[in-house]
Amino acid sequence: MAGEKAPGEKKPGEKAAGKKKTGEKKPASQKEVGEKKKKIKKRHASRNPVLARGIGRYSRSAMYARKALYKRKYTAPETKIEKKKKEKPRATITKPVGGDKNGGSRVVKIRKMPRYYPTEDVPRKLLSHGKKPFCQHKRRLRASITPGTVLILLTGRHRGKRVVFLKQLATGLLLVTGPLVINRVPLRRAHQKFVIATSTKVDISGVKIPKHLTDAYFKKKRLRKPKHQEGEIFDTEKEKYEITEQRKSDQKAVDSQILARIKKVPQLRGYLRSTFCLSNGVYPHKLVF
Amino acid sequence: VFKRFVEIGRVAFISFGPHAGKLVAIVDVIDQNRALVDGPCSGVRRQAMPFKCMQLTDFVLKFPHSARQKCVRLAWEKENINEKWAATRWAKKIEAREKKAKMTDFDRYKVMKAKKMRNRIIKHEMKKLQKMSSKKGKKPEKSEKSDKAQKSEKVQKAQKAQK
Numbered sequence: 290m291a292g293e294k295a296p297g298e299k300k301p302g303e304k305a306a307g308k309k310k311t312g313e314k315k316p317a318s319q320k321e322v323g324e325k326k327k328k329i330k331k332r333h334a335s336r337n338p339v340l341a342r343g344i345g346r347y348s349r350s351a352m353y354a355r356k357a358l359y360k361r362k363y364t365a366p367e368t369k370i371e372k373k374k375k376e377k378p379r380a381t382i383t384k385p386v387g388g389d390k391n392g393g394s395r396v397v398k399i400r401k402m403p404r405y406y407p408t409e410d411v412p413r414k415l416l417s418h419g420k421k422p423f424c425q426h427k428r429r430l431r432a433s434i435t436p437g438t439v440l441i442l443l444t445g446r447h448r449g450k451r452v453v454f455l456k457q458l459a460t461g462l463l464l465v466t467g468p469l470v471i472n473r474v475p476l477r478r479a480h481q482k483f484v485i486a487t488s489t490k491v492d493i494s495g496v497k498i499p500k501h502l503t504d505a506y507f508k509k510k511r512l513r514k515p516k517h518q519e520g521e522i523f524d525t526e527k528e529k530y531e532i533t534e535q536r537k538s539d540q541k542a543v544d545s546q547i548l549a550r551i552k553k554v555p556q557l558r559g560y561l562r563s564t565f566c567l568s569n570g571v572y573p574h575k576l577v578f
Numbered sequence: 579v580f581k582r583f584v585e586i587g588r589v590a591f592i593s594f595g596p597h598a599g600k601l602v603a604i605v606d607v608i609d610q611n612r613a614l615v616d617g618p619c620s621g622v623r624r625q626a627m628p629f630k631c632m633q634l635t636d637f638v639l640k641f642p643h644s645a646r647q648k649c650v651r652l653a654w655e656k657e658n659i660n661e662k663w664a665a666t667r668w669a670k671k672i673e674a675r676e677k678k679a680k681m682t683d684f685d686r687y688k689v690m691k692a693k694k695m696r697n698r699i700i701k702h703e704m705k706k707l708q709k710m711s712s713k714k715g716k717k718p719e720k721s722e723k724s725d726k727a728q729k730s731e732k733v734q735k736a737q738k739a740q741k
Contacts, residue, residue, distance in 0.1 A: 441683070451683075489684040560687045578683050 428461040433486040437493035440465060441485040441565045441578075447474050449564040453491055453547060457481075460504045468544040468551070471561045476540055478507050485565075487578045491554065496546045499539055584613070587639035589659055590632035591668075597622050599672070601635070601663060603654065606644045614644070618651040619660060637662060 336355045337345035347355060383394045434440070438454045440463070450472050455464045463481055467474030551557050567573065582588070588604045602617035608626055615632070616624040624647055639653040654660075663669050681689070 439684070487683045489682065556688055556691065557684075559691065560684055563687060565683070575679075576683075577680055 423460075426461075428457065428459075430457050430461075431481065431486060433488075434463070434481065434484075435490065437491040439487045439489040439491065439561070440479065441487060442474075442479055442483070443485065444483040445479075447472075447477075449566060450474055451487070451561050451563065451565060452479070453493070453551075453561070454486075455493070455496075455498055455543070458502075458504050458507075462504065464498070464502060466540070466543055466547065467561070468547050469540055470544065470548070471551070471558060475536070476502065476543060478504070485578055489557075489560070491547065491550055491557070493547065493550065496543070496550075498543060502539065582634040582636065584629065584634065585638065586643045587641055587653070589635045589637040589639060589663075590615070591635055592622070592627070592631055593633050595627075595631045601659065602627070602632070603639050603641075603650055604632075605641075605650060616647055616650050618647050619654045635663070635668070636666075 337347050337352055340346055381396050381398050383396050386395050440452050440454050442450050452465045452474050458464055462478040465479045466476045469475050590602055592600050600620040600622050602615045602622050604613045605616050606614040611628050612626045615627040637659055641649045641653045
């Protein structure tokens with residue numbers, strides 16, 4: 290009660306109390322009083338006589354009536370932000386509907402009520418930290434792999450082939466090319482872990498690799514729209530991979546630049562044509578690549 | 579039976595240990611297993627070293643036992659041991675082994691190609707000689723042999739340059 294009344298006292302008696310309490314506030318409050326004399330009359334003293342310190346004579350609701358706050362309701366002027374906030378998002382949308390004698394369109398709710406309420410509440414999950422999705426993972430590249438390095442592929446259909454490294458793509462895979470005329474390895478992605486980096490490097494400083502060669506370009510395409518019966522699905526899916534014209538033109542564009550530089554180094558062309566193999570007495574941990 | 583002896587001034591090659599691969603001169607013998615050893619021109623401080631890790635070379639220097647490092651150095655430089663050592667087959671073999679171990683993948687490819695070419699030439703000459711000997715007799719053989727030697731030398735030079 291005492292606590293409730295104390296803030297109640299502060300409102301009407303604020304200026305008067307403010308005057309008495311702190312000397313710092315005095316000039317400011319005096320200024321305000323002087324300004325507001327044009328508009329508002331002098332402030333009324335506290336309408337709530339004090340019974341004891343911190344305890345007023347009238348209750349909160351009685352004070353409301355005494356101060357005639359029912360008449361005095363002020364709102365702050367509406368700011369631009371609030372105006373913007375008032376713009377409510379669309380709740381419904383009208384969609385066209387096919388068919389005869391159907392009315393042509395329906396009014397559909399954009400955000401619908403849930404169609405299922407679980408009988409048990411889902412327990413609150415514990416906070417986790419640092420669990421990022423794959424696209425935000427940190428990509429690393431071994432220091433031995435720089436643009437122009439000759440790599441030895443270890444897995445895949447091109448295993449054992451020596452290949453020129455071009456750049457690392459956004460997912461971390463390495464973009465690599467034969468070149469095609471030398472060892473039949475096209476522009477392809479290779480995984481860093483399944484590759485040996487040799488110390489032989491081709492100078493690829495001026496070579497411009499087209500920017501549209503990204504992971505999406507190389508990703509395997511799969512059709513999955515089964516509208517018909519199951520028997521027909523297996524025919525429409527890509528059984529055999531067909532080389533598109535774009536791939537051929539990209540291959541040419543990149544390889545023509547690289548081949549010129551390969552020809553400058555003696556015996557490099559033959560080196561790239563050859564494949565890597567182990568034989569008796571050859572131990573990978575003792576080889577210097 | 580034994581040609582190289584442990585004596586004062588014998589130059590030895592250290593085969594293992596912290597100073598592996600360096601040359602030292604035996605300055606004095608401590609006991610049955612150890613010698614006082616010094617390698618002023620090869621970066622080995624004067625110290626005791628067991629005989630087991632030393633392999634004796636053909637070189638002997640002249641200085642009195644327990645001579646100080648300055649004397650050992652003078653004797654070493656007078657005899658030009660460093661150059662003599664580099665000219666020996668032993669040192670060349672060591673160097674070749676090191677080079678082979680350092681070969682990169684590309685180097686190995688180049689060596690393979692050079693060897694292949696060399697062998698081809700040799701085989702070609704051999705076949706020629708065999709043909710000659712089976713057809714004519716012994717006279718033309720001698721002139722052909724010198725040709726073959728010259729050709730193989732050329733290939734060896736190419737190999738060394740590539741290495």
